[in-house]
Amino acid sequence: MKTFFNTLCFLLVISCTGTQTFDYPKTRTVDASDNYFGTVVSDPYRWLEDMNNPEVMKWFKSQADFTNRFLDEIPGRNKILEDIEELTNMEGDIIRKPYKSGSYYYFTKIMKGETFGNLYRRDIKTGIEEVFFKGQEYKKGTQIIDYVANNRDNLMAVKIQDEGSELCEIIFLKLPDKTILKDKLYPIWSEFDVNFSPDGRALVYTQMVTSDPNSEELLKNMKAKIHIIGTDPAKDRVLASAADNADLNILPERFPKIFFSPDNQYIFLALGAATNYLSAFYAETRDLFADKIPWKPLIKEEDQISNFGSFGNQLFFLTFKDAPNFKIGVTDIQNPDFEKAKTIVPNGEETITSLDISKNYLFFAKSNGITQNLYRIDPKNNEIHKIETPGGVNLGFSINGMESDEIAIINSNWLSPDYFLEYDLARQQPAIKSSWLNSDSRFPDFSRLYDIKEIEVPGHDGVMIPLSIVFPKNIKLDGSTPCFITGYGGYGYSFYPFFLGEEIAFLQQGGMIAIAHVRGGGEKGEEWHQAGMKADKPNTWKDFISCAEYLIRAKYTSARKITGEGASAGGILIGRAITERPDLFAVAINIVGMTQTLRNEVTANGDNQIPEIGSVKNKEDIDALIEMDVQSKIRKGVKYPAVLTITGINDSRVVPWMPAKFTAALQANSTSGKPVLLSVNYKAGHGVNDIKDYQKLLADMFSFALWQTGP
Numbered sequence: 001m002k003t004f005f006n007t008l009c010f011l012l013v014i015s016c017t018g019t020q021t022f023d024y025p026k027t028r029t030v031d032a033s034d035n036y037f038g039t040v041v042s043d044p045y046r047w048l049e050d051m052n053n054p055e056v057m058k059w060f061k062s063q064a065d066f067t068n069r070f071l072d073e074i075p076g077r078n079k080i081l082e083d084i085e086e087l088t089n090m091e092g093d094i095i096r097k098p099y100k101s102g103s104y105y106y107f108t109k110i111m112k113g114e115t116f117g118n119l120y121r122r123d124i125k126t127g128i129e130e131v132f133f134k135g136q137e138y139k140k141g142t143q144i145i146d147y148v149a150n151n152r153d154n155l156m157a158v159k160i161q162d163e164g165s166e167l168c169e170i171i172f173l174k175l176p177d178k179t180i181l182k183d184k185l186y187p188i189w190s191e192f193d194v195n196f197s198p199d200g201r202a203l204v205y206t207q208m209v210t211s212d213p214n215s216e217e218l219l220k221n222m223k224a225k226i227h228i229i230g231t232d233p234a235k236d237r238v239l240a241s242a243a244d245n246a247d248l249n250i251l252p253e254r255f256p257k258i259f260f261s262p263d264n265q266y267i268f269l270a271l272g273a274a275t276n277y278l279s280a281f282y283a284e285t286r287d288l289f290a291d292k293i294p295w296k297p298l299i300k301e302e303d304q305i306s307n308f309g310s311f312g313n314q315l316f317f318l319t320f321k322d323a324p325n326f327k328i329g330v331t332d333i334q335n336p337d338f339e340k341a342k343t344i345v346p347n348g349e350e351t352i353t354s355l356d357i358s359k360n361y362l363f364f365a366k367s368n369g370i371t372q373n374l375y376r377i378d379p380k381n382n383e384i385h386k387i388e389t390p391g392g393v394n395l396g397f398s399i400n401g402m403e404s405d406e407i408a409i410i411n412s413n414w415l416s417p418d419y420f421l422e423y424d425l426a427r428q429q430p431a432i433k434s435s436w437l438n439s440d441s442r443f444p445d446f447s448r449l450y451d452i453k454e455i456e457v458p459g460h461d462g463v464m465i466p467l468s469i470v471f472p473k474n475i476k477l478d479g480s481t482p483c484f485i486t487g488y489g490g491y492g493y494s495f496y497p498f499f500l501g502e503e504i505a506f507l508q509q510g511g512m513i514a515i516a517h518v519r520g521g522g523e524k525g526e527e528w529h530q531a532g533m534k535a536d537k538p539n540t541w542k543d544f545i546s547c548a549e550y551l552i553r554a555k556y557t558s559a560r561k562i563t564g565e566g567a568s569a570g571g572i573l574i575g576r577a578i579t580e581r582p583d584l585f586a587v588a589i590n591i592v593g594m595t596q597t598l599r600n601e602v603t604a605n606g607d608n609q610i611p612e613i614g615s616v617k618n619k620e621d622i623d624a625l626i627e628m629d630v631q632s633k634i635r636k637g638v639k640y641p642a643v644l645t646i647t648g649i650n651d652s653r654v655v656p657w658m659p660a661k662f663t664a665a666l667q668a669n670s671t672s673g674k675p676v677l678l679s680v681n682y683k684a685g686h687g688v689n690d691i692k693d694y695q696k697l698l699a700d701m702f703s704f705a706l707w708q709t710g711p
Helices: 002-015 054-072 077-091 501-508 526-530 538-553 570-580 597-602 607-613 619-628 657-669 691-709
Strands: 033-036 039-042 094-101 104-110 118-123 129-133 142-150 155-162 167-174 179-189 202-207 223-228 237-240 255-260 266-272 279-284 296-299 305-311 314-319 327-332 342-345 351-357 362-367 372-378 383-386 393-398 406-412 419-424 450-458 464-472 483-487 512-516 562-567 587-591 642-648 676-681
Touching: 033 619, 039 619, 054 657, 054 676, 054 691, 077 501, 077 691, 094 142, 104 142, 118 142, 167 202, 179 202, 202 255, 223 255, 237 255, 305 351, 314 351, 327 351, 342 372, 351 393, 362 393, 450 538, 464 501, 464 538, 483 538, 483 570, 501 512, 501 691, 512 538, 538 562, 538 570, 562 570, 562 691, 570 587, 570 657, 587 691, 597 607, 597 619, 607 619, 642 657, 642 691, 657 676, 676 691
Parallel strands: 372 393, 483 512, 483 562, 562 587, 587 642, 642 676
Antiparallel strands: 033 039, 094 104, 104 118, 118 129, 142 155, 155 167, 167 179, 202 223, 223 237, 255 266, 266 279, 279 296, 305 314, 314 327, 327 342, 351 362, 362 372, 372 383, 393 406, 406 419, 450 464, 464 512
């Protein structure tokens, strides 16, 4: 630690004292503004929104080159990168997506030292494994994202993603020789499941209307379709879409998804968005190949249901209506009545975080924000049985609910590596650590070196905010420890304990990591989520500020040692935290962050965010949107922290021009003498799927943070 900081001293003296200026690439301004119901907001960097403009692309390239030269010159960065790589190598092989079909288990595996994974197959009886399909042999620079097998008909559908894109292609393999069929489906969004029809002759999937990453239609007007194997995909029939089903009133920004009940009696159409509630319709599976499916209403958005599953005519559902920590109920599919439905699991002190199904059972998770346990429901008698698992956070998922009652469980903690457990819902025996899903890891016992504190601290309005702190056992409570604090606060997403993994490299440099569980997340249920939405969105960044202030009061760290970080919707959190309290943070890191909510609706993902943040078309939302808009809060002459902003040039969720405009405004207005940098990954979208890119990202963030906060 001391050696690292001594190495930095010279660079610190020349770059971080006084009012140092930087020769940033020039950014012109334009006379642009918008009038929001009487409030005029200027937007001098509007021209950067044209991602098809060569001048804009040249600007991005100049910023990227400037940043790369800057980051590469930070002494000690290579040592941190080596530490991160060493931690990655300790992990061993990375196994994901276990799936059971017929007499085989399938899974993807990225071998230690490799960047791209392959699809493997394991014979259940013999335990013999083989590389089943190599994505790199099909197309260089691709990742296998998902797959579904139909062993009865010797078919497999594989979803493949190009490096640096969130758009996928579905290809089909004929088994057992793995011949690639001519059928190819494109463009497919990376997050949507695909399913074979019950008779095995077709695949149901959701298709996008364009593959243009700069199109405002990219995430709108998607179509749920059916593809009959061996036919021309151009002739695939639409099962549901806004254009083809006017009677269903499907909004353009809703994502249609098709799936079947475990007994194949019903086919369901679920309409989702960036919300934790959905609407749904159903039909009899026998109508799948009808000219037009006679969809019947099942779930309305006002029912506030986040997930559901069925057995026979029983519809089990997870809802937060009149249940801030959620409850599980059951009603009749053909005559649904959610008001009078029988409650199976009532609202309680712990939050019900998930509901899933296998072939014959349901299972759900309950969390107190620190630990999470799993439970089984028998739909024949609604009896509940707790699944015996180790302590920590236990996340369960089916490995093929259409065929099996086996589930995989991932056990997570801050300082110990995740591992898989196996559990058969039909047998009710304790979950056992998997002998084949877990690769050998060489991590030391980090609990001997670091401590964890799970506490609550008072927020700006007296509400207690959960805060997780991971710090060295030998910490000196004198304010001298570099602190990396992160938060999110959106869409009801919860930061439950997960293995820090490569992020332990920051701890190894003598730093500490804090996770602020701010309002807008789901750690304390739906009320916690709603307390960080729309007009209440300021609670999100004010909670983050309160957590940082507590760490200073308790002398874990000091303002000159704190790095704040936010990603995606967390761009609102970190952006508004530093514009409201620029004195509180030495460094801010903004990863693909939403920093201009007032312009969000002109993007492909904009309408999808309206339920969470509001719309500029609604007068009642304007004041809140202006308040959370980071871009318009940047002021001339303010001493802002050092800022590292990161974007992926192929990002369609938070378009690259949003972080770009944020960077341009800070470069022009900050008077702190601290650097404001824009890092551009030309192989990435909203995230990275290349291990080497992820390692570089962490090394850039940590070395930048430690350089600015030390010695």
